[in-house]
Amino acid sequence: MRLAVISDTHGNAIAFEAVVSDLRQQSPDAIVFLGDLVMRGPQPVECLDLLHSLDPLVSVRGNHDNYFSRYRDGSDWLPKNDKDAMNLRQFMYNKKLLSADEQHWIGHLPTEYVFNIEDFQAELYHASPHSLGTIIWPWATEDELDSLHKEDSTQMVLFGHIHHAFTRNAKGRLIVNCGSIGLPFDGDNRASYSIIDIHGKNISTQIRRVSYDIEKVIRIAKDRSMPDTELFEQAVRKAVFTYSFNKSAV
Ligand SMILES: [Fe+2]
Secondary structure (H helix, E strand, O other): OEEEEEOOOOOOHHHHHHHHHHHHHHOOOEEEEOOOOOOOOOOHHHHHHHHHHHOOOEEOOOHHHHHHHOOOOOOOOOOOOHHHHHHHHHHHHHHHHOOHHHHHHHHOOOOEEEEEEOOEEEEEEOOOOOOOOOOOOOOOOHHHHHOOOOOOOOOEEEEOOOOOOEEEEEOOEEEEEOOOOOOOOOOOOOEEEEEEEEEOOEEEEEEEEEOOOHHHHHHHHHHOOOOOHHHHHHHHHHOOOOOOOOOOOO
């Protein structure tokens, strides 16, 4: 059984298209999406269409999907700080492009999923079982990694959110972060996703990195007058976190 794990497209459909093309060559049996479909990038509609075209086994909701869906039209959103004001600008941009039905669909995605095949069980989250915003870095302690599952019978945890791909073992359990398609923050500006092969108790994982036309997505952001394009441009070029109004949030 071959599973493709994709996450954090953030409205960058040029990167997503490149991943879809690479992913089709990998011929996965199933695809799972771990959230943050929209916000920060210029192409939320194209990302939604690409996601639907993949017919994923499950799509879970990310914190940015929540930002996009917690208010109907933004008139009740009173920004608490500079970062919140930026999220409101992103909300308004996305709201102009996506329909109310699409906003509702994104806002009602599940926040967790348990994947079972034969004796194998994996838990899927955007960030953690505890919230959509928990940050567990690749260099976390084993105890921190161990907090990422709920059930003792789980052999593997899959999550996104931090935009840093990694695979580690914690107390006998495999922890895999597939990285981000649209906005990697780990210094490698290629799109990131993961392929996992499950054969009974034998599991092998790979993190795949896919080059795409970065200049093209920046051009689209500028042509569409996307708010905060300069932050997006720096982030996609350098694969660094540029949204540092509050360093504790991703
Ligand atoms: Fe994200």
